[in-house]
Amino acid sequence: MSGFRYGFRMLVREPAFTLTAAIVLALGIGATTAIFTLVHNLLLEPLPYPDSGRLIWISGTPPKMASGSSGLVGQDFTEIRNRSHSFEKVAGIIAGAWIVSGDGDAETIQGGRVSPGFFETLGVMPALGRVFLPDEHRLGHEMEVVFSHRYWQRHFRGDPAILGRRVTLDGIPYEVVGIAPAGFPMEADYDMWAPLQLDSSYVTARRSRQVRAFGRLKPGVTVEQAKAEANAFAADFDKRFFNDKGYAITLTTFLDRAVGGVRRSLWIFAAAVGCLLLIACSNVASLLLARGAARVREMALRAAIGASRAAMIRQMLIESGTLALIGGALGLPLAIAGVRLLIRYDPRALPRASEIHMDATVLLFAVAISVITGMIFGIVPALRATRVSLTDALKDGGHGGSSGRAGNRFRSTLVIVEVALGVVLTATAGLLARSLQALNSIDPGYRVRNVLTLQVAAMGPKYRDLEECRKFYQQLLRTVLDMPGVESAAATNWLPLKSDRNWAGVWPDTQPARTEETKVLLDNRVIAPGYFHAMGIPVLAGRDFDWTDRPDTPKAMIVNDVFAREFFPNGNAVGHQVAMDVGGAPMVFEVVGVAGSFRELSLSEPPRREVFTAYTQTTIAGQTLVVRTLDDPASHVGAIRAAIGKLDPNVPIYQVRTMQEQVDQSLAQQRLRGMLLTTFSIVAL
Known part of the structure; x- marks a missing residue:
């Protein structure tokens, strides 16, 4: 503890140095922690389903399709559901819209018709009531509905007596049999679910690729094994229905589907803040080298009265670590503010934006990165400051002699590293800015204004x-x-x-x-x-x-x-x-x-x-x-x-927006990338 007290006193005695170094570190550690918060919540944290890593989307790509993939034909979905050996359960949903009428103004809500086992496959059970029974998936059966928790709270004010009541949807009465749990991820896209009749034309005909299918892998089955089975299904369907023209089935994990569009951007951000943190470390290391040169005589006197070099290095690393923790403490509020600003900047650019938060893992990361940063920028100055003997220190007037000249060479190296990293950040930001400018200048083929x-x-x-x-x-x-x-x-x-x-x-x-x-x-x-x-x-x-x-x-x-x-x-x-x-x-x-x-x-x-x-x-x-x-x-x-x-x-009318807003939404992720990298490059400079 005496080493920490002494190190803290030394930092207090030099407020200009301490404040400058702490601010530099706060910027680097704060930016790194903010980006780690995004990476942790979006890429590393599983989706809020039980054992979500086993949930896989199943998409079809017909031959000659211009690009992308689509849902499955009902017949193909049924065959995969009945014949698959890789999936424990397979379910599907056909998205649609319903008009809710009867209480006040009519409104349109998004929903889906779901196959048997839809909620069970996801591992989600209702907060109130029940899910659909097998008989309710037959044509001619009375209609039932499960509402999202969000819609239940908004439209029915959280009234539990809604169970068993009938609600008019598209002019047809539906019995409310359940309320989905709060936080059910699919309520971001759907407010209600109704049974999909397996004997309806949606499922029996081949003319429509509307079924958005997914499955839960059996325990021990890998995605690669499931892909091999999917390829076999695709080859069978291709031969029977497409004359061997290249029909394909694509499997995508739920996490990849949720964040696939932003995954590359997040790793680019992580690399960028890594450069920014290295620049911060180089800056503080340069400051510590200059400070260490002024403390050569102090270190020489310590050595003369019996202090070992290891003890002196430990003391200087304690000071570096304390400085880094101060920087981390200042950087944490910056990280919190930065994450909030990123979400508010354009929530459309970040999937799962409502789930982004700072938890114990992020706090531990902030502490760990502070300690590691302290070691990175503190070790070389500590080694150099403790290398000079008392005789050399007295001879050179406390400036370190040849050690000082070596320190100058090392500081020059640090400057080169800082400039190189700054150039990389600035060049990357410039390329993204040019790419975004090119997209903005593209003629889409239609007029956006007004x-x-x-x-x-x-x-x-x-x-x-x-x-x-x-x-x-x-x-x-x-x-x-x-x-x-x-x-x-x-x-x-x-x-x-x-x-x-x-x-x-x-x-x-x-x-x-x-x-x-x-x-x-x-x-x-x-x-x-x-x-x-x-x-x-x-x-x-x-x-x-x-x-x-x-x-x-x-x-x-x-x-x-x-x-x-x-x-x-x-x-x-x-x-x-x-x-x-x-x-x-x-x-x-x-x-x-x-x-x-x-x-x-x-x-x-x-x-x-x-x-x-x-x-x-x-x-x-x-x-x-x-x-x-x-x-x-x-x-x-x-x-x-x-x-x-x-x-x-x-x-009812809904989704009221201008065409300019549609274009802005399509460019949201590119603009977020450009804004962040430009900010990092400015901070680096």
Whole structure:
């Protein structure tokens, strides 16, 4: 203890040195602790499911798919569920949206139809009530629902008497049988779950890849073993349904699916703060070398009166460690503030943001990194300061002589290291800034400014009549178009830069035959007349859709220029026919126009082939309105909401945002990377 007291007194006697070194260390240790908090919570901590490492997502990738993967066909899901030897249980969910009505204003909530064993596979049981019984997964059975804990608290005020009551969803009464536990991870995406009838067309047909499947590995089975079995399933399905064209099944752990997009960024951040911490250590080591040179005579006198060199080194390391702990104590509040700022900067850039917190592991890391840092920057100055004899110290006036010259050489080396690390950080930040600037300058193929988007859910018994559905949207769009300040308005089943996909298989008339081998898989976007104008997408040839395109008129299709160039001579597609696989039978469309291509999933991916079909001929109940305005689009939300309420008060709107916000969300992770690395490089300099 005497060594600690003496070391503390020595630091107090030199406040300028102590304060400077502590601030430098606080910045390095604080940044390192903040990034470790993210790495620990997002990459190292398991997901809040029992034995979550055994939970695996199962995705299908059909041949000729442009990119990415999709859900499973119901038949494939059923076969894997019944025949797999790698998984203890396999379950699935088909996502959807429901309108809740009956108590006040109608609202739309996200939910899913789930297979038997859904909650059991996840290892999650309800906080109240029960999960679904096997008989409840048959067509004709009365409807049941399990609500999320969050929705139960918000909509039903946490009333336990809700169990057994009936709630109207899409005009159909559902009995509430359970409430999911608080903190159930899937409540981030879903507010309710209903049984998936295994004998419904969702499961028995091959036309839709909607089942998001997952399984729990059997104890002792590795992911690699499960992948080998998945490859065997894929080869079987490929031979039976795709004529050996390359169907694949992909397995992804739950953790990788949750954080896969940010994993690389976090390791980049970890490397960056490692450089920053080394720069801090180099700075403090330089300060300690200068301080040690001034203490050469003190060390020589200690040696002369019998102090061993080991004891003197230990004393100086105690001082270094004390200094590092002071820096760590100052850095911890900086780390806490830094983590909060990162989450507030843009929560969309960090998955599992609500789970990020500092716990005992993070505190232990902060202490450990402080001690290690103290050893790193303290050992060389301690060795050099204790090397000089009393005779040399008196001869050189206490400046260390040749030891001082060696110290100067070492300080020069430290400066070179600091500059090199600073250059690495600055160059990396510069490259990311240029990459982000390049993404910002990319023409996405549509105009972003002054575009409002909002999802409208015309569902329920009334809108099962497709003519009623069409009339509602046509009247709504005409009402919106008549509003002051509105330039154009249309509707689509999904927007660019969204993960939603609507796959279709088509045969251009330039193909030799309509077989599975010649089928082209691509995106099919259902749009209302005026969509291209509202989005600022040029129609390069032919015409746009019109309200006169009706179910009883010839089927019309618009293709993008990527599709036109690939399948038609000189890109002249207008007038050609394209057959689409609809329920296993080809439906023939005439190409009436060619539209400009645009970036769909992200700004970094080039445009892909795509076809557009007319909403007026293939009605979809849930639509996203796209409204181009002459002024601030947000100022029109109230008027549009009122117009919808006047047409039908039971039709809710949700996910109201501008197209600029959609673009900002797609760039959230890149901007976070650029901001952090720029900050680190500034601190390093």
